[in-house]
Amino acid sequence: MTVLAVEGLRVTFPVRGSLLRRSRFTAVEDAAFTVGENEIVAVVGESGSGKTTIARCVVGLRRPDAGVMTFEGAPLPARRPPELKRAIQMVFQDPRSSLNPHMRVGAIIEEAWLTHPSVAPPGPRADAVEAALAGVGLDGEAAARYPAQLSGGQCQRVSLARALALSPRLLVCDEAVSALDVSVQSQVLRLLVELRATRRLSMLFISHDLGVVHQIADRVVVMRAGRIVEQGPADTVFADPRHEYTRALLDAALELNDIGMT
Numbered sequence: 001m002t003v004l005a006v007e008g009l010r011v012t013f014p015v016r017g018s019l020l021r022r023s024r025f026t027a028v029e030d031a032a033f034t035v036g037e038n039e040i041v042a043v044v045g046e047s048g049s050g051k052t053t054i055a056r057c058v059v060g061l062r063r064p065d066a067g068v069m070t071f072e073g074a075p076l077p078a079r080r081p082p083e084l085k086r087a088i089q090m091v092f093q094d095p096r097s098s099l100n101p102h103m104r105v106g107a108i109i110e111e112a113w114l115t116h117p118s119v120a121p122p123g124p125r126a127d128a129v130e131a132a133l134a135g136v137g138l139d140g141e142a143a144a145r146y147p148a149q150l151s152g153g154q155c156q157r158v159s160l161a162r163a164l165a166l167s168p169r170l171l172v173c174d175e176a177v178s179a180l181d182v183s184v185q186s187q188v189l190r191l192l193v194e195l196r197a198t199r200r201l202s203m204l205f206i207s208h209d210l211g212v213v214h215q216i217a218d219r220v221v222v223m224r225a226g227r228i229v230e231q232g233p234a235d236t237v238f239a240d241p242r243h244e245y246t247r248a249l250l251d252a253a254l255e256l257n258d259i260g261m262t
């Protein structure tokens with residue numbers, strides 16, 4: 001089953017400082033791709049290629065200028081009802097700034113259920129928080145901590161626990177492991193793969209890091225300057241890239257790997 005289908009997506013932004021009052025910059029042009037049930041689709045490309053803009057459209061944080069997005073077969077409305085907001089969750093790059101620094105971890109997770117009571121677990125909240133934390137490999141003691149008292153990797157696990165507490169069907173990860181050390185990155189990637197299997201999650205995984213994408217993606221969408229230049233099964237795109245831009249991205253990733261930068 002297709003969980004997410006994006007067709008003809010176009011996003012523009014006003015050009016700041018332009019003398020032409022209606023001048024707009026096209027960040028995404030005619031993007032089309034799908035994410036299947038239980039599938040991890042990665043969107044890759046250099047900085048500024050439009051990856052985050054697509055992610056923000058999918059979760060409803062930005063309205064596209066044109067295009068159709070459907071979720072489980074139904075068009076995604078511009079104004080999302082709570083049920084759709086719940087079903088499509090996003091995990092951001094910087095776990096520290098995406099968690100409320102004034103709330104303890106337990107309260108951060110409970111807040112998700114206060115916002116969406118339809119998925120609030122029955123029984124004592126403390127037990128449910130502990131189970132949510134255990135699901136991402138965190139000890140129950142983390143519930144009493146503030147985000148600043150946790151490492152970056154632990155904070156990202158809390159972000160994931162909060163998103164998963166809402167039982168989403170599509171998880172959008174925007175550079176979700178980019179801010180983490182390589183060893184912590186691998187742990188979080190393994191966790192995502194496990195969660196996909198145990199929860200039958202679909203994922204849209206935004207990353208500039210092809211090494212990371214290689215570890216996790218079933219399919220890859222390659223973006224350049226707002227347009228999709230190539231897409232296909234990850235193994236095919238990595239082993240036999242069709243587009244020269246994809247080849248250049250892969251070469252650059254290999255070079256970084258050679259000099260130990262990834």
Ligand SMILES: Nc1ncnc2c1ncn2[C@@H]1O[C@H](COP(=O)(O)OP(=O)(O)OP(=O)(O)O)[C@@H](O)[C@H]1O
Nearest residue numbers: 013014027045046047048049050051052053054208
């Ligand atoms: N709110 C905005 N106003 C104006 N321009 C924007 C806005 N958001 C993004 N852009 C521009 O749209 C283009 C695509 O940005 P986007 O953040 O989607 O790219 P990206 O591939 O995710 O890059 P990065 O990895 O650096 O975030 C960029 O040129 C960016 O400057």
